Amino acid sequence: MTTVSDRTALAEQVRARVLRAIDERADRLVALSHEIHANPEISYSEHSAAELVGRAAEEAGFTTEVGAYDVPTAVEAVAGDGDLTVAVCAEYDALPDIGHGCGHNMIAAMGVGAAGALAEVSGELGLRVKLLGTPAEEHGGGKVDLLLAGAWEDVTFSLMAHGSTGPDAPADAMRSTAVERLEIEYTGRAAHAAGAPTKGVNAGAAATVALTALGLLRQQLSPNVNVNAFVSHGGEATNIIPERAIVQAEVRAYDLDEWRELRRRVLACFEAGAIATGCSWQHRRTEHPYAPLAPHAGIAEIWDRNLVGLGRELDPDHVVGGGSTDMGNVSQVLPAIHPLVSVLGQDAVPHNAAFTAVAATPEADAAVLTGAKALALTVVDVALDERLRAELLDLHKSRPAGATRTTLDD
Template sequence: MRELIESFKDEVLSLNDFMARNPEIGGGEYKSSGAMVRLLSKHGIKVEYPFAGMETAFRGVINEGKVRKAAILAEYDALRGIGHGCGHCASGSISILAALVLNKIKDQIPAEIHIIGTPDEEMRGGKVTMANNGFFDGYDFAIMIHMSNKNALYSGFLALDAYEFSFHGKPAHAASIPWEGRNALNAARLFMDATDMMRQHVREDVRIHGYIKNGGDASNTVPHLAVVEMLVRAKDRKYVDELSQWVMDCAKAASIATRTSYSVEQLGEKFDGMRRIKSGEKILEDIYRDMKLPVVDLGDLTGGSSDIGNVSSICPSFHPYISIGEEFNGHTVEFARAMTEDRTHKAILDGGEIIARFVKAVYGTPGALEDLWKEFRGE
């Protein structure tokens, strides 16, 4: 298989470097998705583009006509202001490489393989929209690999809600007639304090964090508008729903106390937590070990969130990590700069092999697919 990996090396690494140097934020990944689709099409993979009602989504099909089907997911959106600080240019290139390799050995795979381009993971969550519209129904499993500073078999993503709270007051001169005003910033401050006071009384996996986006216009004017962005996370989706309602109550109480009004806008989709399938992780562990890639156990929680969590509620899903070096941390400028370095290039080639070998192992090992689904169903 390594010979096949090497045969696509130059094209896939050029794809990665192009995306790294031309970062596009979620929903606007026209250059990136177009480059991916052109490479897949060049090698004879039939691609639907756009796909799922999204202009920058796509789906390529390998082994069309087989009853079984598996999904390889590709991400390619960048972070605002940082570029590919999350490494999606490299993660997406890994998925494309795996698809190209599997297309060459498709006669050995008794299933359709779909390479699905999933836009806007960072903000709105393209996979959630796809999941809600049934596009992941019927898959045996889904897989992708994410860049990191460690090799790990599991991403303990938390369920996530994101909201923007706008508090509306009444402007007035802050020195001459402050009694005529209603202070929206005071409402925002009370709201932030109230959510801080929740922390003692929630489970240990909960993360509540936000910031004031707008706190007023001038020091001598009573702020008539204050805007807070707030994120609520926990392992369990039902518990996040409870916490979000509590946060809503905090906003209402802050508004009543300051005699202001408020409005709420949901930001993006609601992300589910990542379900863990240890029988699949064992297959991945054997592959990593055989490739001499040492893995660490990150435990059940990583603190982050991703829209692949919603896919993992529909079918067994896998989101292992591959390291580009322990000195790098995601969501940083340094991580983005490392995307065109040799160590990232090596991780892309290794990652493509891992996914291709995983797909082949699941379908080629007696009972492996059944084990994934027994665990998924809780049997």
């Protein structure tokens, strides 16, 4: 019979081994972060980064596949054979022109570091460790591709950590929105703009009416939602009535029901443009929609405790919101967290060239190692918490087959 003192001794031993493993790999993890940072690759083009992550996982003893689940820049690496499966996510896509202005090079190194350390103690913890290299978070939704392909079907819980600036915050302080990105196309009829304007049906005017309607709609919208749009194609020449116009739009809300209602109202604005001008119109999603984050309270609490134990101070009033992540989709279908680790002493905002510079500083390197340790220690504590472990395993066993193979409906 295992006693409390036995479990305490095991926890101390395993936690010490995890920390030591990450310290021993510190130089390699920092080098991985810097190498990905120096060669930014945008969504679905992260071939070099995927190879680097895959190679690092192989060196750590994982059975590794680059191009997993028929996604060329996805990685799956597995170690251990316990009944509790954790998926640690590693992102590595960059932003167009800006590079790693969201610090995904840091995320990749944190994930690799945590997974490698956990693999070394998987036997003692009854743990199966799955490192998932998830491409195209900035645009596209690589995690949704992997969800639909079944990457999380065998997973009990999942986690990752994201770099940030400003003070450290609790794990549940990261608030993300549902987001859908749409392309709206209007089709009219071309005609000479001066010689035969009455013979034309103006697709550009349809786009103008729609964007005006959106501007007016904003007066009645909740501050918890956001709509953005721009005309990506509006005509060919000044002397031709535009036959075709294309608008790019995105719809965001923190609440899924509110997002669905907002989507309905936004599409009505685009329909108004067609009705007013006599154009035909159609719309399509340009990428997978993202769901809001729904962090698991028990796992989040353990993360907070470990981050503080590593010398960080949490500001309970610091809330980060407005953005979106495809980790939200994961958190909607199984227990998951997506906390932040601050690059201390920095105040650059994400998606800015200043953040790109910050993401390869010594302060960012320190955040990589802290994040890797906090992730690994959180998994250790979950695995050794008999009540929480049983709860998560019960949730996993009761989950219907195919329950994680989903995206947002309308």
